[in-house]
Amino acid sequence: MRPLIVANWKMNTNLSEALILANGVKKAVADLSGLDVVLCPPSLWLVPISEQYGHHQIKHLFLGAQNLFWAPSGAYTGEISATMLTGLVDYAIIGHSERRRLFHETDAEITKKVLLALDAGLKPILCVGELKKPSADLIASPEELNHSQIRQPLEELENVLSHLSSKQREQLIVAYEPVWAISGHGVKTEAAGGHYANQVAKLIKDEAGIDIPVLYGGSVKGDNAGQFLSQENINGLLVGGASLKVNEFSSILKSAV
Ligand code: PGA
Numbered sequence: 382m383r384p385l386i387v388a389n390w391k392m393n394t395n396l397s398e399a400l401i402l403a404n405g406v407k408k409a410v411a412d413l414s415g416l417d418v419v420l421c422p423p424s425l426w427l428v429p430i431s432e433q434y435g436h437h438q439i440k441h442l443f444l445g446a447q448n449l450f451w452a453p454s455g456a457y458t459g460e461i462s463a464t465m466l467t468g469l470v471d472y473a474i475i476g477h478s479e480r481r482r483l484f485h486e487t488d489a490e491i492t493k494k495v496l497l498a499l500d501a502g503l504k505p506i507l508c509v510g511e512l513k514k515p516s517a518d519l520i521a522s523p524e525e526l527n528h529s530q531i532r533q534p535l536e537e538l539e540n541v542l543s544h545l546s547s548k549q550r551e552q553l554i555v556a557y558e559p560v561w562a563i564s565g566h567g568v569k570t571e572a573a574g575g576h577y578a579n580q581v582a583k584l585i586k587d588e589a590g591i592d593i594p595v596l597y598g599g600s601v602k603g604d605n606a607g608q609f610l611s612q613e614n615i616n617g618l619l620v621g622g623a624s625l626k627v628n629e630f631s632s633i634l635k636s637a638v
Pocket residue numbers: 389558562563564565598599600601619620621622623
């Protein structure tokens with residue numbers, strides 16, 4: 382499996398910053414091979430960025446949406462459907478913890494979004510993760526970790542998987558993002574340990590019953606990316622804050638090759 386590195390810009394950048402950043406990422410990706418990179422800017426910047434990339438698109442650089450809506454079309458002011466994204470993006474982040482917590486998205490809505498994304502030919506990146514930081518002992522000795530200690534991400538996954546056919550399961554990408562490790566909400570965060578994340582990724586693959594790609598996300602930076610990418614069960618990264626700085630993001634990309 383080629384490593385997959387996803388940049389989630391969240392609600393950051395104005396148009397000119399977005400174009401400069403997208404160009405910087407393109408240059409960094411052009412120098413590398415053996416990995417896939419997905420850029421998820423704010424949805425308003427998808428069209429200008431894809432126009433800027435134009436016909437000189439790099440094969441292993443893709444665009445993704447940060448979200449989409451759970452109905453195919455209709456009277457849903459302000460929302461963006463999966464079919465509107467078709468042709469513009471290849472991937473869609475679904476069920477990010479910020480959407481779950483700040484916008485009260487439920488597993489039922491998230492399941493609908495995954496199904497609509499699949500119908501529209503998009504690859505869903507389903508985010509799951511526990512809210513509460515486990516004990517330092519468990520993080521330090523994750524071999525002990527079992528289903529009952531890490532229920533939340535596994536239940537979030539199972540609640541979606543139970544509605545998917547085996548063919549649809551094969552299209553799913555899971556991003557394991559412990560909520561306590563995600564930066565940007567005024568609390569100082571630190572990434573989960575590589576071994577701990579690897580053990581959760583293993584439980585996720587067991588739950589899925591197939592070798593589903595599992596990304597790690599939460600305070601990934603240039604100096605810790607390798608710690609996750611070297612793990613057997615981790616197939617890539619979902620990067621928030623550090624994807625807004627070209628140099629930092631390039632150093633993450635270099636760890637993947
Ligand atoms: P972070 O965000 O890298 O800033 O912690 C990751 C994410 O929320 O996807």
